[in-house]
Amino acid sequence: MTEPTTPTLLVLGAGPKALAVAAKAKVMADLGLPAPRVVAVDTHAVAANWQPIGGWTDGRHRLGTSPEKDVGFPYRGAVHRGTETDVNRGMLAYSWMSFLVEHQTYTEWVDRGRPHPQHNVWARYLTWVADRVELDLRVGRVTEIAADEDTWSLRLADGTEVVGDQLMITGPGSSASSFLDDDRVLSVSRFWDLVPTRDLPASSRAAVVGGGETAGSVLDELVRHDIMTISAIAPGATIYTRGESYFENALFSDPTGWPSMAAAERRDLIRRTDRGVFSVRVQESLLSDHRVHHLQGRVTAARRVEDLVELTLTNDGRGASTQAFDLVVDATGGQPLWFTDLMTPDTLDLIELALGPAASASGPTMTALEESIDSRLAVGSLTPTLFLPNLAGFAQGPGFPNLSCLGELSNRVVRGSLEEAGALGRPRAGVVRR
Ligand SMILES: Cc1cc2nc3c(=O)[nH]c(=O)nc-3n(C[C@H](O)[C@H](O)[C@H](O)COP(=O)(O)OP(=O)(O)OC[C@H]3O[C@@H](n4cnc5c(N)ncnc54)[C@H](O)[C@@H]3O)c2cc1C
Missing domain, CATH: 3.50.50.60 (FAD/NAD(P)-binding domain)
Incomplete structure (x- = not known):
């Protein structure tokens, strides 16, 4: 007993x-x-x-x-x-x-x-x-x-x-990691350290890697800075907006029936509504800014070449491509x-x-x-x-x-x-x- x-x-x-x-x-x-x-x-x-x-x-x-x-x-x-x-x-x-x-x-x-x-x-x-x-x-x-x-x-x-x-x-x-130890590749914590003192490195071509809330906040901040183009790099075919209709919200508030759904359906819904999505508000502020573009791919390599950082992006079933930026924020999240x-x-x-x-x-x-x-x-x-x-x-x-x-x-x-x-x-x- x-x-x-x-x-x-x-x-x-x-x-x-x-x-x-x-x-x-x-x-x-x-x-x-x-x-x-x-x-x-x-x-x-x-x-x-x-x-x-x-x-x-x-x-x-x-x-x-x-x-x-x-x-x-x-x-x-x-x-x-x-x-x-x-x-x-x-x-x-x-x-x-x-x-x-x-x-x-x-x-x-x-x-x-x-x-x-x-x-x-x-x-x-x-x-x-x-x-x-x-x-x-x-x-x-x-x-x-x-x-x-x-x-x-x-x-x-x-x-x-x-x-x-x-x-x-x-x-x-931790938010302190980044995929390259370089002063032009910022971790999330380094990025937010530099923002209040306006010490972000000057940039004309910036990239934010990641498609979740962390990347959304970083992009929301970067559009307030004087940068010519800002690429949002995420693996999906597009950057999805968080589903916020009653039907989607109800599944988040009341998980009663969730475990009985098929595993594939559950993974699909999480992908569609939670992972790799920006909130409606962040998405709206980015949509209206012509400097922001989406680049599809996973960053599989990064290296410094003179003043630029070269990122290798890979997509399933397609060859790798290389893009160069003068500022990169690794906002892939926790x-x-x-x-x-x-x-x-x-x-x-x-x-x-x-x-x-x-x-x-x-x-x-x-x-x-x-x-x-x-x-x-x-x-x-x-x-x-x-x-x-x-x-x-x-x-x-x-x-x-x-x-x-x-x-x-x-x-x-x-x-x-x-x-x-x-x-x-x-x-x-x-x-x-x-
Ligand atoms: C920028 C941003 C915006 C977000 N906005 C939303 C949103 O609007 N809605 C939403 O649902 N989710 C949002 N999220 C996701 C959010 O992180 C989760 O939803 C959740 O709220 C996190 O709460 P938590 O209690 O798990 O932990 P947190 O609030 O993340 O707290 C974790 C705590 O652990 C402490 N800690 C970490 N390591 C150690 C250690 N080794 N020893 C002791 N303490 C440690 C930290 O100091 C921290 O205080 C956002 C995330 C980010 C990064």
Whole structure:
């Protein structure tokens, strides 16, 4: 028989996902319901990746998603059956609307047509949530992730260790990498470092490599600079606009029927609506600018030739072509498996064991991990539990890696955390806690 305990849920990264889970745990605890103790660890601060310090934005660009998709959205469902109304009413205290009301800006926001906030305003909202839920935040860069048979431990750069029962990993990893070490090839973080001081290298022919939100923000900034042509390099036949009709949005907000769709349909929908697409707003601002062009291809090589950077672009079934630029931004986005570089060999072994034959000899692969994510948004069969919502899009719903259904994400994660601890009265098979 398993003793119910209050589990400690570690969250690597104090972004929107950490806050959604911490707010849900706070509301549940305030209602006298079992809830995990949430401990977030972040190199910098709450919402760092939405501010210049995180290296993904200068903070002045606008959120692509409506801010009403806040930490409680879609305000449906709950961990314990019968508590839906109380829990979701409690979550409203941490909503975007409550934030505006408290700052006396709600009326103005509505009258201005509900504009999407700048990233730094979104960061202020998330920081306000963190203060209100009294987030247990440890500031420090995680340099090592280790698991034994029933605990996770995060080692920080200053040598301290944070230990918990479960771990949720968030965020896209580092923005500091670029495919060529050259002052005319900028990583995303270098790009945003140079923008505020207007120190971007002078350029007449610029290229931005990547087709997602990261590249969209970079392009949105570059069109404000005096550059003759700007090429958006992405592998698709065109740059797609994010599908934002009711039918597409509904799949992001409510993933109920998602796992029963065919795998090929799910991959196709993610490609069409989420990966390699710009938001409607970014697309509109680029369309009206005659300097912006799309170049199809994957960058497979880059080299400096005198004052220019030559990029080799390849397309399936066609020969490679070479294009030269005097400024290149590598905005291909984060590395989905960035956290595996921090894991100890024993931890990687545990994960490979859980993945079974799907794992490759060189470690857990993206496909094997994505396919293993169960309804808790955790790696199936792995103890101690590892929640990977950023990899849950394919198996559980396209809204889990992004801001589309943070309230549903927190229901799944908190339920998974309590189940493992036996605090829901039905521990998962095979889970034995000391
Ligand atoms: C420019 C840009 C715009 C975007 N706009 C949208 C949008 O409008 N809508 C949308 O749905 N999605 C958007 N996204 C995608 C967005 O990243 C995800 O949707 C999601 O919100 C990220 O939230 P998160 O909680 O997973 O992590 P993040 O908010 O990315 O937080 C991760 C945190 O982890 C910390 N961290 C990283 N490494 C370490 C370490 N080693 N040790 C300790 N801490 C660490 C960072 O400091 C950071 O604070 C955007 C992404 C970018 C780059």
